[in-house]
Amino acid sequence: MIAKIAWKNSWFKPLNTVLSIILLTASVAIISLLILLQKQFEKQFSSNIDGVDLVIGAKGSPMQLILSSVYQMDAPTGNINYGDAKVWMHHPFVETAIPLAFGDNYRGFRIVGTTEDYLKKYEAEITSGTIFKENFEVVLGSEVARKMNIKVGYKFFGSHGDSEEGEVHDEHAYIVKGIASPTGKVIDNLILCNIESVWAMHHHEEDAATEEEHHHHEEGEEHHHEEDAATEEEHHHHEEGDGHHHEEDTATADEHHHHEEAHDHDNDHEITAVLIKLKNKMGFILWPRLIAQNTKMQAASPAIEINRLFSLFGIGLEALQYLAYGIMLISGISIFIALYNTLKERKYEFALMRVSGASRSQLLILVLFESILLCVIGFVLGTIVGRLGLYFISTSTEENYKMAFNPFEFAGKEEGILFLTTIFVGLIAALIPAVKAYRLNISKTLANA
Amino acid sequence: MIRTQQLLFQYNAETQFEFPDLQCKAGESTLITGASGTGKTTLLHLLGGLLKPTSGSIDINEVDICKLSDKKLDHFRGQNIGLILQKAHFIASLSVLENIELASWLNDKTKKKEKAKELLLLLGLEKFASKLPSQLSVGQQQRVSIARALINEPKLLLADEPTSSLDDENAKIVADLLADLSQKYHAALIIVTHDQRLKERFKTTIEL
Numbered sequence: 001m002i003a004k005i006a007w008k009n010s011w012f013k014p015l016n017t018v019l020s021i022i023l024l025t026a027s028v029a030i031i032s033l034l035i036l037l038q039k040q041f042e043k044q045f046s047s048n049i050d051g052v053d054l055v056i057g058a059k060g061s062p063m064q065l066i067l068s069s070v071y072q073m074d075a076p077t078g079n080i081n082y083g084d085a086k087v088w089m090h091h092p093f094v095e096t097a098i099p100l101a102f103g104d105n106y107r108g109f110r111i112v113g114t115t116e117d118y119l120k121k122y123e124a125e126i127t128s129g130t131i132f133k134e135n136f137e138v139v140l141g142s143e144v145a146r147k148m149n150i151k152v153g154y155k156f157f158g159s160h161g162d163s164e165e166g167e168v169h170d171e172h173a174y175i176v177k178g179i180a181s182p183t184g185k186v187i188d189n190l191i192l193c194n195i196e197s198v199w200a201m202h203h204h205e206e207d208a209a210t211e212e213e214h215h216h217h218e219e220g221e222e223h224h225h226e227e228d229a230a231t232e233e234e235h236h237h238h239e240e241g242d243g244h245h246h247e248e249d250t251a252t253a254d255e256h257h258h259h260e261e262a263h264d265h266d267n268d269h270e271i272t273a274v275l276i277k278l279k280n281k282m283g284f285i286l287w288p289r290l291i292a293q294n295t296k297m298q299a300a301s302p303a304i305e306i307n308r309l310f311s312l313f314g315i316g317l318e319a320l321q322y323l324a325y326g327i328m329l330i331s332g333i334s335i336f337i338a339l340y341n342t343l344k345e346r347k348y349e350f351a352l353m354r355v356s357g358a359s360r361s362q363l364l365i366l367v368l369f370e371s372i373l374l375c376v377i378g379f380v381l382g383t384i385v386g387r388l389g390l391y392f393i394s395t396s397t398e399e400n401y402k403m404a405f406n407p408f409e410f411a412g413k414e415e416g417i418l419f420l421t422t423i424f425v426g427l428i429a430a431l432i433p434a435v436k437a438y439r440l441n442i443s444k445t446l447a448n449a
Numbered sequence: 450m451i452r453t454q455q456l457l458f459q460y461n462a463e464t465q466f467e468f469p470d471l472q473c474k475a476g477e478s479t480l481i482t483g484a485s486g487t488g489k490t491t492l493l494h495l496l497g498g499l500l501k502p503t504s505g506s507i508d509i510n511e512v513d514i515c516k517l518s519d520k521k522l523d524h525f526r527g528q529n530i531g532l533i534l535q536k537a538h539f540i541a542s543l544s545v546l547e548n549i550e551l552a553s554w555l556n557d558k559t560k561k562k563e564k565a566k567e568l569l570l571l572l573g574l575e576k577f578a579s580k581l582p583s584q585l586s587v588g589q590q591q592r593v594s595i596a597r598a599l600i601n602e603p604k605l606l607l608a609d610e611p612t613s614s615l616d617d618e619n620a621k622i623v624a625d626l627l628a629d630l631s632q633k634y635h636a637a638l639i640i641v642t643h644d645q646r647l648k649e650r651f652k653t654t655i656e657l
Contacts, residue, residue, distance in 0.1 A: 001558075008543055345541075349539070352534075352538045353555065357601075359520055443500045446499065446609075
């Protein structure tokens with residue numbers, strides 16, 4: 001009955017009530033959104049760096065290197081020489097080293113050249129089909145397969161670079177060999193192939209470039225030859241029979257060149273980054289400086305960079321959180337004013353309830369209950385609105401960063417605290433009006449009526 | 450049945466009221482009259498347990514309400530005393546019927562819906578049951594407050610200037626209802642008033 005009176009009373013002055021509820025809803029929505037966002041964001045970020053102690057990549061911003069190679073969110077810092085990287089990949093400190101080579105994308109999903117270890121690191125299994133073996137064979141992350149509705153055996157052409165609008169490599173088609181199991185990590189949104197596929201896809205381009213260079217070079221050489229010929233002619237005048245020796249020289253030089261090319265076949269190629277898991281954690285401390293000083297590469301720690309990112313984020317999230325608590329404070333004041341203002345009119349009601357047998361504490365409870373009722377409604381609505389907000393944010397982040405948030409998750413502890421805070425605000429706001437109702441002098445009130 | 454003895458109420462050093470002893474049996478009615486400032490309303494509040502006397506005793510059905518604790522007094526009041534005020538007050542957000550039900554709920558946690566409807570029928574207000582009190586006329590409101598005062602079948606019915614804001618016709622209706630219903634429910638009826646119309650209607654009068 002007290003609840004019924006409280007409910008009816010709340011809607012007897014709908015404007016006051018609606019204002020209080022809107023303010024409460026807004027603050028609870030913002031806070032619960034932030035709670036869920038932060039929690040899921042950190043979870044997603046942290047789960048992806050499991051098993052990665054260091055990332056080796058081209059010099060540049062270490063955060064960019066981590067974002068691009070671990071989270072597939074940013075552009076890579078550049079390429080590194082595979083040969084140079086191998087020195088570190090085969091270092092005794094290393095437990096596993098997973099090379100990554102970025103090149104193309106298919107409808108916005110990155111095609112990453114790597115090894116089977118990459119799937120193992122993310123605990124992804126092949127649910128249908130097989131792992132990639134030959135060039136241009138790919139394994140799809142579970143989300144890619146789901147969103148594009150692609151089955152094993154499907155063929156497609158990749159576009160160069162990160163953007164869907166990149167130049168289409170229509171010389172070679174990729175063929176889907178397998179589909180990986182869902183992991184909830186970045187791998188779900190990737191298309192994986194062996195590293196050689198990335199090289200082969202771009203080999204044509206590289207070839208064209210080097211051929212052109214060769215051509216120029218040859219032209220230059222020819223030019224040089226002509227000059228040579230001229231001098232040779234001059235030489236010819238002086239010395240004869242020298243030609244044979246010269247021919248021999250070029251032959252050995254050519255041979256030597258061929259030999260070198262065969263030897264450096266792997267080492268001339270470039271990759272984007274290497275994910276390193278260390279056996280010996282000394283490397284964690286020593287390598288970043290060692291690699292930065294001695295090579296053209298850098299080694300970045302995902303844990304450190306992500307902490308840095310969170311602390312940067314944290315400032316923004318904190319500011320928003322303060323704003324939300326500010327709104328909650330205002331809603332508390334709004335409830336207080338509404339209750340306090342109506343107290344004057346309602347004191348006859350209260351006196352009358354006392355006359356009808358209500359005790360002081362029943363009036364106290366009634367006033368507190370009205371306030372808490374608003375807070376509970378505000379909390380419930382806020383939780384719903386916050387989740388709607390997260391849903392919209394999720395659809396947009398999924399489109400842009402391939403990162404989805406789950407609006408239906410409950411952050412038990414944090415949301416519990418938020419609920420208690422909301423109720424506490426309601427109690428504080430109603431405290432003075434409730435005490436006034438409690439201490440109401442019925443005789444005086446009725447005598448002056 | 451109500452009986453008072455040597456009631457004294459002191460507002461402050463200068464103002465104090467001494468009330469004559471009074472006694473009113475179940476089904477009987479007593480009118481208390483007097484000029485303004487003679488303590489009519491104070492006496493009524495004392496009888497209703499809204500104020501505690503400085504000294505003296507008030508026995509309602511052999512219970513001295515002056516000796517009850519606050520909480521017990523609240524409960525006793527709800528159970529045994531029906532109060533009708535000069536101006537009828539209601540929970541503005543509740544309907545007429547709900548207001549009457551509330552009085553019974555506050556007493557014993559039951560909503561006597563049927564009885565409330567019966568009372569409204571008796572008072573000729575059955576078609577206003579689901580209206581808000583503010584939608585009723587002053588006379589109708591006063592009748593609703595009689596229904597509310599009677600819902601718990603109190604031993605004592607107190608009325609403070611119940612007719613002062615009513616026209617002759619409504620005043621007569623209300624006075625008749627008070628007299629008839631207090632008899633029907635075996636309640637002692639005490640009316641505090643300076644309304645001449647009531648003095649003609651009720652015989653037992655105490656002048657302060």
